[in-house]
Amino acid sequence: MSMLIESISESLRNTLIPSVERGGIGVAVSGGADSVALLCGLAALRATRSFRLVVFHVDHGLHEDSNQDATWVSNLALKYGLEFFSASLQPSVDELKKLGIEAWARRERYQAMATMTKRAKVAWVALGHTCDDQAEGLMMRLIAGSSPDGLQGMPVYRKMKASGISIRIWRPLLSLRGKELREYLKTIGQSWREDPSNTDMTFMRNRIRHEVLPAIEDFSSRAVIHISRFAKDVRRLQQGKRKIVLHALRNISPRFLPLPIKLPREWFLDAIHCWLIQEVPEVRLTRDVLVLIQNLIIKNHAGKAVPVGKWFLIREPQGLRIIEKNELSNWDDFAVTLSSSSPVCIREFLVGVGFPRKDSSVISVPEGVRDSDLCVRSVQPGDFFRPPGRSRLSSLSRWMIKQKVPVVQRRKFLVVASGREVYAILGWKNQAAFPSSAPNKDKCSTVWVTNV
Numbered sequence: 001m002s003m004l005i006e007s008i009s010e011s012l013r014n015t016l017i018p019s020v021e022r023g024g025i026g027v028a029v030s031g032g033a034d035s036v037a038l039l040c041g042l043a044a045l046r047a048t049r050s051f052r053l054v055v056f057h058v059d060h061g062l063h064e065d066s067n068q069d070a071t072w073v074s075n076l077a078l079k080y081g082l083e084f085f086s087a088s089l090q091p092s093v094d095e096l097k098k099l100g101i102e103a104w105a106r107r108e109r110y111q112a113m114a115t116m117t118k119r120a121k122v123a124w125v126a127l128g129h130t131c132d133d134q135a136e137g138l139m140m141r142l143i144a145g146s147s148p149d150g151l152q153g154m155p156v157y158r159k160m161k162a163s164g165i166s167i168r169i170w171r172p173l174l175s176l177r178g179k180e181l182r183e184y185l186k187t188i189g190q191s192w193r194e195d196p197s198n199t200d201m202t203f204m205r206n207r208i209r210h211e212v213l214p215a216i217e218d219f220s221s222r223a224v225i226h227i228s229r230f231a232k233d234v235r236r237l238q239q240g241k242r243k244i245v246l247h248a249l250r251n252i253s254p255r256f257l258p259l260p261i262k263l264p265r266e267w268f269l270d271a272i273h274c275w276l277i278q279e280v281p282e283v284r285l286t287r288d289v290l291v292l293i294q295n296l297i298i299k300n301h302a303g304k305a306v307p308v309g310k311w312f313l314i315r316e317p318q319g320l321r322i323i324e325k326n327e328l329s330n331w332d333d334f335a336v337t338l339s340s341s342s343p344v345c346i347r348e349f350l351v352g353v354g355f356p357r358k359d360s361s362v363i364s365v366p367e368g369v370r371d372s373d374l375c376v377r378s379v380q381p382g383d384f385f386r387p388p389g390r391s392r393l394s395s396l397s398r399w400m401i402k403q404k405v406p407v408v409q410r411r412k413f414l415v416v417a418s419g420r421e422v423y424a425i426l427g428w429k430n431q432a433a434f435p436s437s438a439p440n441k442d443k444c445s446t447v448w449v450t451n452v
Contacts (some may be wrong), residue, residue, distance in 0.1 A: 132224055
């Protein structure tokens with residue numbers, strides 16, 4: 001048993017780098033065996049190493065006895081003569097339904113710990129994650145179809161932001177098993193609390209912990225250790241690859257990825273992932289979404305888009321562009337009827353009917369179309385135009401596809417139309433290229449447009 005105590009002490013000593021020691025440590029203690037073992041080990045280590053240690057506890061308010069956990073952890077901190085900081089959360093039914101219990105608890109817990117680090121004036125938060133947690137997390141991400149970046153597992157040291165506060169995470173027990181920590185606590189005579197939610201089999205993590213991993217361990221008693229090491233190896237490989245990818249993506253414009261990428265084709269997914277994480281860090285990507293984006297590139301589906309969270313990733317002829325969905329919603333179903341009495345100002349255009357102003361572009365409209373029939377509006381499904389010299393109607397959307405206009409951007413354009421027939425596209429990069437009707441101008445109405 002003394003070897004077990006020495007193993008835990010060695011793991012703490014080896015990962016307690018000078019910056020952790022200088023910054024001060026807030027150890028997050030839920031009352032469970034892993035976090036209690038971490039607190040006991042750090043308290044013992046203070047006899048030989050000099051660092052500030054305080055205790056953090058977050059009461060999620062998810063079960064009836066949660067306040068008793070807070071009291072228990074407070075008494076444990078008092079036993080070791082350590083300052084105690086706590087936070088109580090108020091779960092919202094709507095938020096729990098929207099995010100799920102685990103995701104909500106994780107987000108709120110980190111935000112609470114960030115606030116406590118500021119109150120306690122410490123730079124690091126020590127977490128009791130173990131080899132088992134690493135293996136469980138990797139299995140969950142495999143099942144969810146995660147990309148290689150998602151299979152990296154948890155690092156020993158991590159810098160992150162929560163509630164706008166920068167905090168540093170330290171996980172010194174990732175090389176140890178949970179059962180080793182429980183044996184350690186029994187050896188030193190320290191009790192711990194059991195969270196009733198840990199036996200709730202409606203949570204995927206609990207089923208993996210109690211059913212999947214034990215079944216795998218029937219084949220190899222060291223299976224969990226091997227899975228955890230695999231996550232560590234993936235992290236090392238991905239970090240090396242990331243450096244090469246970021247070098248290839250340097251000096252690119254915001255929200256636009258020029259193609260082709262000067263990288264092996266097999267690395268496209270990694271390049272896309274790195275670029276998206278840089279541009280929109282809040283996006284969570286699955287492998288399925290990345291494969292859709294890869295197909296967008298390889299098959300050159302210009303004009304098509306893939307929804308990614310609150311963003312659209314649009315394939316343009318020269319590359320990929322990110323556009324927020326909100327940027328597009330303001331353009332839909334817009335229409336203003338034109339009048340010969342006074343021009344109208346629409347976005348960046350001044351549009352009128354009749355005698356044109358100086359420096360205006362003139363649009364010819366067939367005779368018989370009354371001014372009151374004309375309007376300026378957004379592009380709508382079913383719009384058509386009459387190509388010159390042809391009696392057959394042509395679809396505006398098909399023409400835009402040939403011009404490689406992304407589908408989510410088509411309705412950003414304004415058109416001069418009567419009913420479904422379109423005579424011009426305002427703001428088109430080359431108005432002369434739009435093959436609208438070109439009747440005899442002596443028998444036409446005139447619409448004029450000036451940029452404002």
